Amino acid sequence: MPANAQLSEMQGRVRSHQKVATKDNKRQAKGLIEELESRVHLGPPIRDVELHSAHEFLRQHDFSPASDYFSRLEEIQTRLVSRLKEPQALREKRNYGGEAGGYQMQLQSIYDHLILSTCYEGDFNLKHGRVKISHRFNQEGRIDFVELKFLRSLEPCLTGEFRKLLTVKGYQSGRKDWFANEVFVLPVLPRELIFIHQDIFRNPRNEVLAWLVNIGHWMVDALLKDLKERNGHDASPPPIGDRGQLCLKAVRTDEVALPILQKAAALESAIELVDDKNVTVRYVRR
Numbered sequence: 001m002p003a004n005a006q007l008s009e010m011q012g013r014v015r016s017h018q019k020v021a022t023k024d025n026k027r028q029a030k031g032l033i034e035e036l037e038s039r040v041h042l043g044p045p046i047r048d049v050e051l052h053s054a055h056e057f058l059r060q061h062d063f064s065p066a067s068d069y070f071s072r073l074e075e076i077q078t079r080l081v082s083r084l085k086e087p088q089a090l091r092e093k094r095n096y097g098g099e100a101g102g103y104q105m106q107l108q109s110i111y112d113h114l115i116l117s118t119c120y121e122g123d124f125n126l127k128h129g130r131v132k133i134s135h136r137f138n139q140e141g142r143i144d145f146v147e148l149k150f151l152r153s154l155e156p157c158l159t160g161e162f163r164k165l166l167t168v169k170g171y172q173s174g175r176k177d178w179f180a181n182e183v184f185v186l187p188v189l190p191r192e193l194i195f196i197h198q199d200i201f202r203n204p205r206n207e208v209l210a211w212l213v214n215i216g217h218w219m220v221d222a223l224l225k226d227l228k229e230r231n232g233h234d235a236s237p238p239p240i241g242d243r244g245q246l247c248l249k250a251v252r253t254d255e256v257a258l259p260i261l262q263k264a265a266a267l268e269s270a271i272e273l274v275d276d277k278n279v280t281v282r283y284v285r286r
Contacts, residue, residue, distance in 0.1 A: 025061040029069050032057065036076050038162070051077060079172055094257070098248040101222025105248065109257035112139045114264075116219055119151065122195035129154045131192045135216030139256075141263025142178060142283065144171040146212050154191055163190060165212055168281070180282045185209055187276045209279060210271040221265040227252060 021029070032054055039046050054073055063069050096107040108115040114137045121130035130151040136144040145167040153159045167184045168174070174181070189208070193200050196215070200208055227249060251257050272280040 021061050021063050025063075029058060029061070029063065033069060033072050033076075037072065040076055040079055046076070046080060051080075075172060092256075094250075094254060095245045096248050096251055096257075097245045100226035100248055101219065103219065103222070105219065105223060106245075107223070107248065107251060107257065109251075109254050112256065113137060113144065114257055114260050116216060116223075118219060120192075120195040121152070122198075124154055124191065124194060127154045128152065129192050129195060131190070131195060133196070133212075133215070135213075135219070137216070137220075137260055137264045138171065138176045139260055140177040141260055141265075141267055142168075142176065142181075143213050143216060143269070143281070144168055146216065148190055148192070150190070150192065165189065166209060166279075166281075178283075180280060182274075183271075183279050183281050185277060185279050206271045206273050206279070210269055210281075213269045213271070213281060217264055217267055217269070220261050223248065223251075224261055224265050 036046055036050070036054065051073065055070075058067075058069055058073070092109075093111070094109040096105075096109070098105065103118050106117040108117075115134050116137070117132050117134040119130060119132045121128070123129070131153075132149040132151055134147045134149070136147070138144050143166070146165045148163045148165055150158045150161050150163075153161070163186055164184070165186050169182045169184060189201075193212075197211075200211070203211075251261070266285055267283050268286050270282050270284070272282065274280060
């Protein structure tokens with residue numbers, strides 16, 4: 001047998017014995033890493049043993065060291081290490097809730113960013129649904145992502161699921177005071193967005209996406225005006241398990257949250273479409 005033929009045969013044997021991660025392994029890894037990424041921002045804190053366990057899962061199931069799964073774990077580790085170096089004031093987490101601007105809001109002040117959430121509900125085709133829309137703002141008041149949680153989906157199998165509607169590329173490590181940035185978008189937006197505005201899908205896609213970003217900034221503006229004009233409203237008695245929630249007017253003394261809110265309220269965005277999954281967000285000052 002010619003030398004090159006022998007080499008090809010040996011390479012084929014090696015490949016046939018190489019293990020690769022199965023689809024089920026990839027599905028489990030995706031869920032595991034997405035949960036850790038969510039906890040980086042929302043808590044509870046990630047323990048070292050959990051990161052070690054995630055690395056072991058990838059190694060034991062033959063994921064390539066060059067795969068996106070390993071790089072995402074490294075990003076999580078880098079973020080956690082950098083957070084430990086931050087001043088204690090920036091590492092405190094506070095949770096506020098109550099009514100402002102005619103809306104029930106939850107505001108989480110987390111290290112160096114904010115997450116503002118509002119719930120919407122309604123009916124469609126004789127089905128009732130409810131969703132929570134959350135906007136994450138960085139320390140310069142720019143959007144990091146817009147997320148939807150199906151509290152009660154029109155499709156029961158989706159209840160409890162999360163969907164990132166828009167995500168700024170590299171928001172964890174990129175420049176914070178940007179005025180134009182590339183953004184991943186969900187190709188097919190959830191029907192439940194009609195609970196926010198019944199005619200939302202009658203508009204061009206770029207306007208819909210810009211609106212989804214801007215409602216977060218408008219909510220922030222409404223909150224600040226309410227705090228200034230009417231001194232806010234105390235939150236209703238917090239539910240069991242959430243006794244640490246403060247009233248919204250307490251945000252006035254939050255040295256991390258208040259500057260972010262003021263910067264976010266001064267911004268408004270427009271969107272340029274690139275393709276179904278990518279857009280460019282451009283900010284202007286109001």
